[in-house]
Amino acid sequence: MKNKRFPYYLLYIFLACTGCTTDDDGIGEDPEYTLRIPSHFPVPPEYPDNPMTTAGIELGEKLFFDTRLSGTNTVSCGTCHQPRLAFSEGSRLSVKGVSGKPLLRHVPTLINMAWADNGLFWDGGSTNLESQAFAPLAHEDEMFQNLDELITELREDPEYVSYFRRAFDSDIRINQVMKALAQYQRSLVSADSKYDSHIENGTPLTAIEKQGHQLFKNHCATCHTPGLFTDNDYHNNGLDATFGDTSHDEIYLGRYRVTRNREDLGKYKTPTLRNITVTAPYMHDGRFADLRSVLDFYDRDVQDSETLDPALKQNNRSGIALSEEDKSALIAFLHTLTDKTYVR
Amino acid sequence: MKNYKLALIYVLTVLTLAACNSDDDHTITGEELTATLPGTLNLTLDAVVGQEDFELHTTYDIEGQQLNFNQFRYWISHVILTDTDGEEFSIEDSYYLMEETEAISIQDGAYEYPANKRETITLTGIPAGSYTSIKFAVGIDPAYNDNLSLQAGELSQLNGMTNISWMWHTSYIFASLKGTDTGNDTQLQLETGLNSSYRTVVLTLDKDLEIGGDTDRNLTITTDIAGILNGIKVTETPVIGASTPEAMTTMADNFESNTFTVVPADEE
Structure with missing residues (x-):
């Protein structure tokens, strides 16, 4: 009789643990990833909405270098953020996007991104890596990807299905693509010079x-x-000396176009x-x-x-x-x- | 022994579930307990132009301007009902896209969002009670606006209501009104976005709304496009957005004060 007893307290623990979940994204089986914090670096910000996991970083790396992320299946994030150039691109204004048109700004490097907590892009137009990735993915001169189609493509690949399962304990969704890419980029620590x-x-x-x-x-x-x-x-x-060129959505005005504060004219x-x-x-x-x-x-x-x-x-x-x-x-x-x- | 344990589990479970209820501070009186289960409210936001019903592809006179629209979309979020005791009940994950639109080309033509008209949202699980006012936001709160990877309610990056290329400021478009100024044959794109445009609207109901039990209740609020454009001269700003902060602020302020009106219950 004793052996047959159902451990009811487990039921309670289960309810207690699942009852309050508000975010529907799970964390996979290996939630442990400790970001390396060099002794002479400041303490990095925390990312409670997207904790880093080994599986999440692996998935992010796979996505980062996958050309399927572009509409033409020819351009990956790594096309313009090349590891051999510290994740930069080497030219003044890249023409490696799907349209072949020169971009309006120089490709930034990706170095110690876990500490980049004050806006992304040269003008800070994006608040975090999770949101930032939508811009190059969607922009017609960069990757020009149909986001719906991207999910369909990834779901057809059993390896991705299992990767997303491991990283997020869930089906493939666009917001998790963004989370995985962010985790991978935050894992890029350079402190061995x-x-x-x-x-x-x-x-x-x-x-x-x-x-x-x-x-x-x-x-x-x-x-x-x-x-x-x-x-x-x-x-x-x-x-x-002057900031008169307001073409291309005021891209030549620096951070001003984000804050609309004249004190930010020409700031990058x-x-x-x-x-x-x-x-x-x-x-x-x-x-x-x-x-x-x-x-x-x-x-x-x-x-x-x-x-x-x-x-x-x-x-x-x-x-x-x-x-x-x-x-x-x-x-x-x-x-x-x-x-x-x-x-x- | 076993019964005692079962009872303990029951109590713990109830406590656990109760702890998760966002309505912790709603006191349930004995009367309510006997009366009722949570109820449902069908909230309709009926687009109008002044006294007229709003329809796409119809020319309206707004501030002396002849305007014709093919798209009207806006986010409603953080819906909160307040009862006669002043207690607030927040609808969880309440992010709703209200719209009346023709088919939309998304991402510069990468794909198409179908034509749609959506004016009613169904709010369920509202604790039984007598409610006196409704509060909601137009737009998306900063936590979600600044992080497109967070998922809640109807938030989506795939419906053309994100600024993924609008100035590269990666966040949501809060409201979008598109069409033509037929007087000048000018295309209009009147939008709000950025955290600075987030507004909360508070509306007092003309009489208390009893919610609870099996019978759905209805509440209609008009959304007046003439009110949204109060003080806006489209000849000066045919495109409103982040690069026209003054006009965008006017539009955002109009959403807060000049747009929404509760339709008296007996006129529905």
């Missing part, structure tokens, strides 16, 4: 790297804050300097081909305007006075930010 080894283990820098490091701390670290080497904020770094998100040596060309429109050109710009060509960042308007001049030797030293330092384990 010579600089990191210097900070964490005292690996010595060469004389010129050291000199560059000091210059960097004096002139660059305000916005390119170590250890992420970005403050995740928006600045007008003086690329242009600070890109990380991690892996900067492999992510040329530079700026939101890819206008500078190499690092020397970028430093020449900061030295000589910073344009004054009402919204120019105060950090670039000191000592009665715009920009940052740098000697040619300074520039060489800074470039030597920037090379210490390349993470060979990340760029593959």
Whole structure:
């Protein structure tokens, strides 16, 4: 008799555990994934609506490199975010989208995305990776995918059916595609450069790297804050003096088009300097081909305007006075930010 | 022994289920307990233009402008009923797309959303009671608006009510009115979106609405398109959206104050 007793308390526990679920997305069988947080990084934000799991990240990686995500089945996220270029694309304005037309902004890198909690895109037009992915997927010059059709395509693939089952304990749905892509991108941590080894283990820098490091701390670290080497904020770094071109939904006005605040005219998100040596060309429109050109710009060509960042308007001049030797030293330092384990 | 355990399970289960009820603070009186089970309310949002019924492909005079529409869509969310004691009952996952539209080309023609007219939503599981007012939002609250991967109610990325390419600001379109200014033969695209356009509407019912038991109750509210366009000159802004913040704010404010009217119960 004793052996036959039904463990009623299990029923209670079951009811207690299932009764209050509000989100219908489950978490698969392996909810454990611990994001690597390097000791000299800030604490990353939490993502309670989309906790990272090993299965979710694996699924996200598979989706990220799957050309079926585009309407023509020829373009994947990885087409323009290439791991060997620290998830950038290499050209000024990419023509790799399905229409072959040049995009209006330079492909951003994907580095330490778990810490990117202040908007995505160069102007912060998207709040999180889960929403952001809809734009390239749907845009006619990027992947131009019919989202309904994408789900049908993925459901025809038994491997995906099982992947979604494992990651989300559910059928394939578009919002889980977005969640998986976000999880994969957040798992991309770059913190194994010579600089990191210097900070964490005292690996010595060469004389010129050291000199560059000091210059960097004096002139660059305000916005390119170590250890992420970005403050995740928006600045007008003086690329242009005026903002008159309102074409293409005001894309040339910077963050202004998102906030409608005139103080945000010409502001763009600070890109990380991690892996900067492999992510040329530079700026939101890819206008500078190499690092020397970028430093020449900061030295000589910073344009004054009402919204120019105060950090670039000191000592009665715009920009940052740098000697040619300074520039060489800074470039030597920037090379210490390349993470060979990340760029593959 | 066994009965005792069963009773314990029953009590725990009831407590567990009760804990999940979002209506924790609704006090059930003895009278209500005998009266009744939760009831159903059919809420109709009847589109009108002033005193006239709204129809697609019909020209209306709105603020001296001759306007003809082929699409009217808007999100209603967070529907809350307040009873005579001032207790609020929130309809769970209440995100509803109200619409009267011809077929819509989605994602620049990637696929088509069929023509549809939807003015009534059915709200079930409302605790029996006597309700005095209704509250709802036009638009999607920031938590969901900022994260398109969260699923609740009728929220969907596939029906053309997301801004996945509208300025690349990836969020929902809260309301969309499209058609023609026939006076100038100009195409109109009048939309609200972004968290700044989110508005809550509170309407007091002309008499208490008794909900509960097996008989569905009906409530009709008119949605006046002339009210939505109060103060809007379409010759100046034939396209309203994030790039025309002033006109968009006017539209959003109109949704809050000039659009919805409860139809008295005896006139339904």
